[in-house]
Amino acid sequence: MATKLPAVFALIDCNSFYASCERVFRPDLAKVPIVVLSNNDGCVIARSYDAKPHIKMGEPYFQIKDRLEALGIVAFSSNYALYGDMSERVMSLIESQLPAVEVYSIDECFADLTGITDPSEVGRQLRSKIVQCTGIPVGVGIAPTKTLAKLANYTAKRLQARTGGVVNLCGERERSWVLRNTPVAEVWGVGRRMTLHLQGMGIMTAMDLASADPWMLRKKFSVVMEKTARELAGTSCLELDEPDPPKQEICCSRMFGKRLTAMAPIKEAVATYMMRASEKLRAQRSYCRKVRVSIRTGMFNPDEAKYANGVVVTLPYPTDDVRLLTKAAVDAVELVFRPGFKYSKAEVLLLDLRQPGEFTDDLFAINQPAEATRVMAVLDEINGRWGRGTLRAASVPSHPEWAMRRDLMSQSYTTRLDQLWRVG
Known part of the structure; x- marks a missing residue:
């Protein structure tokens, strides 16, 4: 009987995705902090890494407008057409390079690297190709479980200068170091309330959670928390999801x-x-x-x-x-x-x-x-x-007065012919 190969998962996650999309076509903003606003330019919903120390998520734009200008932080309205198209490009590229991919959100996906001889090299090559073809920087976390892959990705971004954007936790030594040096609040699925409960039990780090009794966690919290602890300890409980069925609404x-x-x-x-x-x-x-x-x-x-x-x-x-x-x-x-x-x-x-x-x-x-x-x-x-709206119902106006307020929106560089990127 053939021996089953140990599972290896990768999480590929775009760095500050909305801000990175804005920077692709604005090289002059490569080192400028960026925030992206919600509908009607209401509040901050995304920040580049260099903007995070200065601006909190959810702050109303009208309250921080002057502070943004003083700090040299550039604000953009949400450009969903651009972000959606760039996401499609990134995910299509990943799917063309790897055998099994689960798109988890607009800016991240899991992939199955089981059986690949050198998954770290595959991660580095994939990261380089995505940047070359789309301009979007990504982090790659590799591990024997999906929860550890999330943790590896978090570490890859947090210590990018040391890791080069790729972290492999398939080795015991590397996994132990990351678990000991990661707060439990950063574990996938552990929210703010759960963090307080765990800290009250003396579980302060990911290592503490991995070492906890999974049956006790199941009894006190849920089967989800039990699986999280088992995954942190190296036991794979979560497989790649099948494509979502058609929506019911x-x-x-x-x-x-x-x-x-x-x-x-x-x-x-x-x-x-x-x-x-x-x-x-x-x-x-x-x-x-x-x-x-x-x-x-x-x-x-x-x-x-x-x-x-x-x-x-x-x-x-x-x-x-x-x-x-x-x-x-x-x-x-x-x-x-x-x-x-x-x-x-x-x-x-x-x-x-x-x-x-x-x-x-x-x-x-x-x-x-x-x-x-x-x-x-x-x-x-x-x-x-x-481009969307080229043909539309006669009752749909092209530039309605009631449209969502997006005074700071960038061009739709990839989805409208009249807004293509101009060079020179």
Whole structure:
């Protein structure tokens, strides 16, 4: 019987991903601290390493604007189109180089390196190739378990000058050093509350957690904490996840850039959100049977009247046709809109999602026409080639006044022809 090879996992994580995306096309910002703001330029949601000592996560932009200027820190509005495209490039490159990959988030993924002779060299080569092809710096953590790989990646970034961005914890000596020198708060899955509980038990470092009785942890906390301790001790409990199944609901919601009091711009916003939601629907090859549309006012200003309402609309047949979905959503706005309020947000939720053939109807039920399916395929192909919004429903404006406020947004260098990077 063949001997099973010991598992080896790698975690590839982009360094300060949002800030790194901004720097790729702005070499002049290579050594300038950067923060990225949330929707409507509300608060800080990402920081480059050199900005972290000065700015806390979640600080409101209006409160720190002057401090940012004084410290020479550059602020950017969230450019989701750029970040999503750069993420796709990084993940596609990793998937082309390694046999099994689990994309964990927009900026990190796990990979299976089991059986590879020199995983550290593979990590260094992959890191170099990603920087060369995309300009995004990454850290690579390698270990016999996923939790240790996370810890190795944390160490690779924290001690980048010494590690070169790659840390391998498959050796007992290296693993022991990292466990002893890592606070328990930095262990994957150990949140702030859990950290306090563990510290109250005298568990201060990752080594303390790895040495704790896993059955005691399971009894006192959960099976998740038991698995965490076992993984830190070198026993693999977590495998690479299979690709996620199609979502059962798809939501698209945004805060408006300003309060809206008329129905027409709210209809435009709902049509715009439905355009995006239907793209996600077709991307997972699903059909939708019901749509929920909701609108609401701001909920925190004591001087503004508050109102929120939503309605569920059943479609005549399961569909992925943006034209039918948009008409249903826009008509629904008339059912929930009430004059006299200042609206701050709208939401579109696609419900009762199934794959083609999964809906059980009677013999005479109406189905989506084949012509509509072909039209949607052409729509997605054109928008995929020339950029999102090249073709869109007539009710979707190109530059709406109600759009989310993003006064500090960089160009969409990789997704719009009119904003390509210019050299020279």
